Amino acid sequence: MNVTQTSFTLRALRKPDDYPGAARVLTAANPEWPVTPDLLAVWDGARDPALFYTEAVAEAGGQVVGAGGIGHDDFAFEEWRYWGNLAVHPDARGRGIGSALYDTLLERVRARGAREVRTMLTDAPHHDPGRAFLERRGFCVSWERYESRLNTAEVDLGSLGGLLDRVQSEGLELRSVAELADDPERDRRLWELDWLLFQDVPMGSALTKRPFEAWVRQEVEDPTFAPELSFVALRPGLDDPLTGPYVAYTTLMQTPGGPYVIGMTGVRRGDRGRGVAKALKVAAMRALAGRGGGEIRTMNDKPNAAMLEMNRALGFKRGPTHFRYELHLGGGA
Structure with missing residues (x-):
């Protein structure tokens, strides 16, 4: 140009x-x-x-x-x-x-x-001018989110197979979102599970539930979404009125530049502490490796120490920090 x-x-x-x-x-x-x-x-x-x-x-x-x-x-x-x-x-x-x-x-x-405007920039050098632009106009950093990166070629995925076996031995099934296409309630159950899980993510905001139709367009139908690389943990026999047998899931999306991005990983409270989230990520990593592999990026908020430690244990390395900037305009009660 x-x-x-x-x-x-x-x-x-x-x-x-x-x-x-x-x-x-x-x-x-x-x-x-x-x-x-x-x-x-x-x-x-x-x-x-x-x-x-x-x-x-x-x-x-x-x-x-x-x-x-x-x-x-x-x-x-x-x-x-x-x-x-x-x-x-x-x-x-x-x-x-x-x-x-x-x-x-x-x-x-x-x-x-x-009364308030938000945006987000990273500490990468190409964002230096943007951060200075915001700070001159009164924006202040209000939150930090850490990006972590992993290349599947640099991880011994074979050594992680025991984790999948252990989770499955406890009665859970791991299936890709693509494999669940025959479930007519799949998208609605994922929508409800997504909302349930997001409420426990420390994001520094009171979250709101997106309408089902908007969520489907923005998540499942987004062309970056990779249903064959996104996995759901099911507990057969469980029939929750909102989420059915779905108890946990992780999603992968492919950016136009090539790297994959984890959109969400979470487990219902009753199934936490059993390695389910880690197993879901391993399943996604192994599925990606089977398609030739690549880089995976994930973002976790600063207070989310458990997920940050899990990612480190899997081989993820810290990348840029994402800063949420806020401008308070006054007004209101």
């Missing part, structure tokens, strides 16, 4: 025409987590229509050079809380594009009575 003009125009995102340009900007600004035009289209379509969301792009020389959006936080919904993100292509920085996008988006949510 080579944009030498100093002038730019802010305008609404034109769908689907602007998806390639927006994807190019977002990928250049955060190369470790690339996105594609198709993914942007899917993510737009998967948003809960009941929640507010607005976006804008900056154009210069006929190209999209900046993109941003802000809307309700569907994981921790409050009418006055918003989650935002913006990016400017590295070749177009230093011209006030980020400031203009920021001011425009912030004004839109201020007009709606916004």
